Amino acid sequence: MKHFINLDDLSNQDLTSIVDNAITLKKQYKEGIVNQQLKNKTLAMIFDKSSTRTRVSFEAGMTQLGGHALFLSDRDIQLGRGEPTKDTAIVISSMVDVIMMRVSSHDDMKTFANKGSVPIINALSDESHPCQLLADMMTYKEHKGSIQGKTVAWIGDGNNMCHTYMQAAKAFDFKLNIATPIGYEPEQIFIDNYAEHISLFNQASEACNQADLVVTDVWASMGQEAEQKKREIAFKEFQVDQNLMKNAKTDASFMHCLPAHRGEEVASEVIDGKQSLVWDEAENRLHAQKALLLYLLD
Secondary structure, X not given: OOOEOOHHHOOHHHHHHHHHHHHHHHHHHHOOOOOOOOOOOEEEEEEOOOOOHHHHHHHHHHXXXXXXXXXXXXXXXXXXXXXXXXXXXXXXXXXXXXXXXXXXXXXXXXXXXXXXXXXXXXXXXXXXXXXXXXXXXXXXXXXXXXXXXOEEEEEOOOOHHHHHHHHHHHHHOOEEEEEOOOOOOOOHHHHHHOHHHEEEEOXXXXXXXXXXXXXXXXXXXXXXXXHHHHHHHHOOOOOEOHHHHOOOOOOOEEEEOOOOOEOOOEOHHXXXXXXXXXXXXXXXXXHHHHHHHHHHHO
């Protein structure tokens, strides 16, 4: 049984196959071709955080493939409260075909993978966000071709998205420049594990030098709202604006996983400009996750 908890769970060949199939599925959908490969299949979607793109993309994706998606918030089930997590995993997995989790605790996902009986998908945890990277890699390939050998600049917080870009650098064989304020670097275990594929900077302009792709994320993620003012000060030199983009290649692209705060981590002129792939990137969550579901359910 296959799980998708981190990009490292799958080989480069399998990840590339999923991305290629996602591009095909998108083309077929645009042409009006009906795909019922997941007819009578049920996806349980477990959330302990609010979401826009994750819920809509997975729910719409299952519908488009002929299946059903079941939304379960932390108000609907007893995850980790009135029932041990392992018991919840056993019970839910006995009733559905695949489980998607957007939860704070990465360990909860590991428990579901160890104790459950169906594939588990990490739709975001405190450690990583691999579904977003499938969409990002799909988007880059659609617009620019293979990302192998390219240079990607990550600007901002060394958070779960940064961790996943580090995994992607190894999986898809690109160079990753990471620029963070001092004290906001990625976790040391990720730095150690992916040292051959990354370079660390404290100057955003240096990380962007000759980059093919520039990526950022919000300065304060969900649950860090109390740190907003402190982070605004720490990150004030890390906004992706037109001046920063001039350090990248002239045909460089820009991505952001959304939601975005214009005027903070990114300038309006960049996210709404010609170099931005953000809107295709967001839409591609739908098609990349359809390809992932088909891969896991074979």
